[in-house]
Amino acid sequence: MIENFIHDIPTKYYFGKDVIKHLDEELRKYGNKILLAYGGGSIKRIGLYQKIIDILNTGNFEYTELSGIEPNPRIESVIEGVKLCREFKCDVILAVGGGSTIDCAKAIASGYYYDGDLWEMVKGPRSLKKSLPLIDILTLSATGSEFDGVGVISNLDTNEKMGNSYTYPRVSFCDPTYTFSVSDYQTAAGSFDIMSHVIEGYFSDSDDSDLADDIAESILRTVMKYTPVALSDSDDYVARANLMHCSSIACSGIPEYGKRKVPWPCHSMEHELSAYYDITHGAGLAILTPRWMRYILQKDAKTIKRFSRFARNVMGLMGEDSYDLSIRGIEAFEEYIRSTSLPMTLTELGIDDINFEKMALHANRNQKLKASYVPLDEKDIIEIYKMCI
Ligand code: NZQ
Ligand code: ZN
Numbered sequence: 001m002i003e004n005f006i007h008d009i010p011t012k013y014y015f016g017k018d019v020i021k022h023l024d025e026e027l028r029k030y031g032n033k034i035l036l037a038y039g040g041g042s043i044k045r046i047g048l049y050q051k052i053i054d055i056l057n058t059g060n061f062e063y064t065e066l067s068g069i070e071p072n073p074r075i076e077s078v079i080e081g082v083k084l085c086r087e088f089k090c091d092v093i094l095a096v097g098g099g100s101t102i103d104c105a106k107a108i109a110s111g112y113y114y115d116g117d118l119w120e121m122v123k124g125p126r127s128l129k130k131s132l133p134l135i136d137i138l139t140l141s142a143t144g145s146e147f148d149g150v151g152v153i154s155n156l157d158t159n160e161k162m163g164n165s166y167t168y169p170r171v172s173f174c175d176p177t178y179t180f181s182v183s184d185y186q187t188a189a190g191s192f193d194i195m196s197h198v199i200e201g202y203f204s205d206s207d208d209s210d211l212a213d214d215i216a217e218s219i220l221r222t223v224m225k226y227t228p229v230a231l232s233d234s235d236d237y238v239a240r241a242n243l244m245h246c247s248s249i250a251c252s253g254i255p256e257y258g259k260r261k262v263p264w265p266c267h268s269m270e271h272e273l274s275a276y277y278d279i280t281h282g283a284g285l286a287i288l289t290p291r292w293m294r295y296i297l298q299k300d301a302k303t304i305k306r307f308s309r310f311a312r313n314v315m316g317l318m319g320e321d322s323y324d325l326s327i328r329g330i331e332a333f334e335e336y337i338r339s340t341s342l343p344m345t346l347t348e349l350g351i352d353d354i355n356f357e358k359m360a361l362h363a364n365r366n367q368k369l370k371a372s373y374v375p376l377d378e379k380d381i382i383e384i385y386k387m388c389i
Contacts, residue, residue, distance in 0.1 A: 002208050002258040009252060011147055012171045015245065017237075019173050020051065020137065024059045026171045030133040031091020034063040035084060037105045039071070039097045043139060046181045052096060052137070064088045066108075069097065072154045072161065072274050072281070073104035075119050081108035082118060085132065095136040095169075098190075099143030099281075102136045103151035106166035109134045122153045122162050131167035139178045141243040142190030142282060144197060144251025146172040154275060160362070161275035174248065176240035184231050188340035189282030191227040191243060194250045195220055196285040200264035201256035203296070203306055204373045209258030216255040217313045219246045224314075224336055231340065265372045266292050269381060272359035277351055286342040287349075290334045291387040296374040297326055303374060346388045356385045 014022055027034065034056065043049045056063050066081045085093070085108060095105035107122060109131040114121045121128070138146045145151070149168045154161040182190070202216040223246050229239035249255065269292070270284040297303050308322040311329025315336075319325040334344070343349055360381035363369065369376040376384075 001206065001260075003206070003260055005253075005257045007254075007257070009147060009168065010170070011168050013147065013174065013248065014172065015174045016241075017175060017177055019175050020055070023052070023055050023135075023137075023173065026135060027061060027092060027094065028059070030135070030170065032061055033089060033091045034061050035066060035081065035088065035090045035093045035105075035108070036063050037066040037069060037081060037093060037095045037097075037101055037108070039067075039069045039101045041067075042181065043096050046139075046178060048096065048137070048139070048178055052094070063094075064090075069101045069104045071098075071100050072278055073100045073107075073152075075122060075153055075155045077104050078107045078111055078122070078153060079118050081105070082111040082114075085112050090132060092133045092135060095134060096139065098138070098140030098186075099145040099152075102134075102138070102145040102169070103143070103153065105134055105136065106131075106145070106149070106151035106169075107153050107164075108132075110166040119155060122155075122164055123160070124164070128166060133170045134167055135171045135173075136169045137173045137175075137178070138244070138247075140182050140186060140190055141176075141179055141240070141247035142186075142193040144194070144247055144249075145169075146174060147248040147252045150251075152271070154278075156275075156278065159275045159358075161271040163271070172248075174244050176237060176244045179240045179244060180235045182234070184234075184341065185283075186280070187230050187234070187243075188227060188342050189280045189286070190247070191223050191230075191282070191340070192286040192289075192337065192342060193282035194243065194247050195223050196266055196282070196289055197250040198255050199289060200266060201259060201262060202310070203293075203303070204259050204262050205302075206259035207305075212255055212257050212259055215249070219250050219255060220314045222246050227340055262373050263368050263371055265369050265376055268363040268369060269359075269384065272363045273346070273351065275362075276355050276359060277349065279349055279351075283342055283349070286337050286340075287344060287346060287388050288384065290330055290337065291384050293330045293333070295380065295384050295387065297330070299380070300374045306373075346385070353386060353389060356382050359385065 226239040307326030
């Protein structure tokens with residue numbers, strides 16, 4: 001069975017070295033007054049900030065700045081950004097950074113036109129009609145925020161981290177050289193996030209959408225090939241370029257076209273970890289994903305077919321016994337994660353079981369994980385969290 005799908009990604013996507021030379025012409029299409037949004041300073045350290053300021057000054061753009069957007073961006077930054085945009089009467093937002101900065105900018109873009117409490121907007125069902133135009137310059141390969149409409153915003157007061165769809169970037173500039181400076185930890189975590197975006201949809205009952213499954217497997221193999229290269233030589237252009245390309249496609253929906261849509265269980269469980277403990281998203285996923293794999297393999301024998309395919313096509317293993325192959329595939333996957341030096345347990349991150357029940361309830365709000373490939377309830381989720389200790 002191949003499900004109907006719609007391809008509708010309106011983002012103009014510039015990829016490669018020096019694509020920033022098109023920034024002036026793209027900004028100009030949307031106006032003259034710009035909110036320049038960025039994170040904690042990495043763009044200054046790599047000289048990108050100065051390059052952008054030079055382009056803005058040479059082009060006689062007017063701009064104001066929102067700096068200090070946090071990893072796991074907070075509602076407070078969204079509120080501040082909306083205020084700045086309204087006061088300055090912004091025409092366009094220019095977000096420069098990783099997924100956190102771009103996500104925050106998306107919520108600001110929609111929040112600009114939102115009449116009401118902005119945290120309610122973040123939590124609410126999407127009823128957002130208008131957004132300011134958003135242009136981004138990506139500096140970390142991970143989330144795919146450069147090529148999707150989603151933003152994820154945190155509220156540390158209520159221990160909630162909520163995704164919503166806001167707006168697609170009008171234009172994304174993806175120059176892999178800007179990712180040379182990404183730390184090993186963020187490189188490994190970001191790469192795992194890319195893989196997770198594919199894995200979440202790949203493990204499903206749909207077996208007939210060959211192209212989707214082949215794209216997914218190819219992304220997984222590519223990320224496993226180039227992450228170690230980027231970790232051993234951070235300036236390897238081919239590695240950084242492949243990871244960036246994978247980042248954008250993995251979360252775009254393309255690897256799931258034609259397949260039955262499933263909720264993303266590892267993402268649901270991870271967002272709770274980030275909401276309570278403010279951990280790096282990709283690191284949380286790397287801990288959860290192999291445990292979730294082992295758990296659903298034991299829970300439902302129908303998964304053997306998929307897991308043995310994963311073992312063959314992604315991990316490159318062979319064997320006659322499908323169950324044995326499935327187990328070895330997960331073990332090889334864990335070995336790969338370990339080789340990237342990511343943490344393998346929650347304990348390493350200082351997390352114990354004290355909040356597991358609350359987290360499981362919230363991860364499964366509205367019973368949403370019932371529609372997973374292998375349906376999960378709160379008990380299942382708590383078991384998976386426990387396996388991560
Ligand atoms: O803040 P700065 O100084 O820029 O430093 C950042 C930050 O400390 C640093 N960094 C970024 N580019 C760099 C760099 N350091 C050196 N050189 C560079 N070129 O890396 C750290 C992490 O940045 P962040 O933006 O938080 O990482 P990432 O891109 O992984 O984004 C994570 C956020 O995106 C959400 C996650 O939940 C998390 O909140 N997600 C967004 C999604 C989406 N929009 O579709 C989907 C994902 O599943 C995910 O949930
Ligand atoms: Zn993710």
